[in-house]
Amino acid sequence: MAEKVTSMPSTIHLALIHHPNPEAVEFISSRISHVFKIPVKLQHASFDPRIAFDSRRQQYDSTVLLAELLKEIQNKEDKIIGLTDVDLFIPVLTFVFGEAQLNGNAAIASYYRLRNAFYGLPDNPDLVLHRLEKEVIHEMGHTFNLIHCPNYRCVMQASTSVDEIDLKTGNFCPTCLEKIRQE
Template sequence: MKLYILPLLFTDNDLLEHLSSVVFEAFKIPVSFLEESFSLEEGYDPVRNQYNSTWILSKLLEKAPDEDCKILGVTTVDLFVPVLTFVFGEAQLQGKAAVVSSYRLRDELYGLPKNPERLKERLEKEAIHELTHTFGLV
């Protein structure tokens, strides 16, 4: 098994590299980056000014390079599912795909000073949380 990380409008390469090492340590499976991304435009809801995370999961599945893998999308956009105001991420239970967003993990969204270390910690936790769902943990 292998885990692939696909950046989706996420350009902080240092944070992505850090995330890949954290994910490797947590799951002990090889981690690689996918470079061929996709446009998020179709998943955008202009009324909510957010992106549908379930739609993103479906697109991530199309990008999975092989059957025996997991794929984690990492983005900076604001995510939602129709029944909730927002989500930090979403994953398929016992599936292949998960997505996380740094958007609501940033202190400055809540009027606090920018804190890169806290953002890094929050993104680590969210990525591991969502990926555990793909392994069947609820």
């Protein structure tokens, strides 16, 4: 179980796992820093993501990857988000775009199912980048103790499809923004 974070982190670590899209890294790093007003440190994950591979499902267990990400940070007040291109799941769901520890230190987001090609549609790199941005901000929001929001435009609105991701903005609604400022 993750320890409760008692103060704002001094750093958010952006850990690259399994060759993530290089064009996305700088943009995502910049957005995290802008939204949370916390410096971002880029690093490569030191673990092999295959430790989380489930051969029966042909997917990666995101909860296993979260546990590995926690080992990557030395300062227990810091937060870390893994960025990957592998297909993630949790046992109770067919897939997830990402996962996070509520009020914890670790999150992960994948662009595997965010790409149009996954659905047999023409490639749209800008759209994928904005979907990834929303998912990263969403998952990081959970680490700051934000739960899913009923406001369909809020980045904290739950998303089970790319269509739902496309409907929401990459920003917190006023209610969620106030909650995050109180943390």
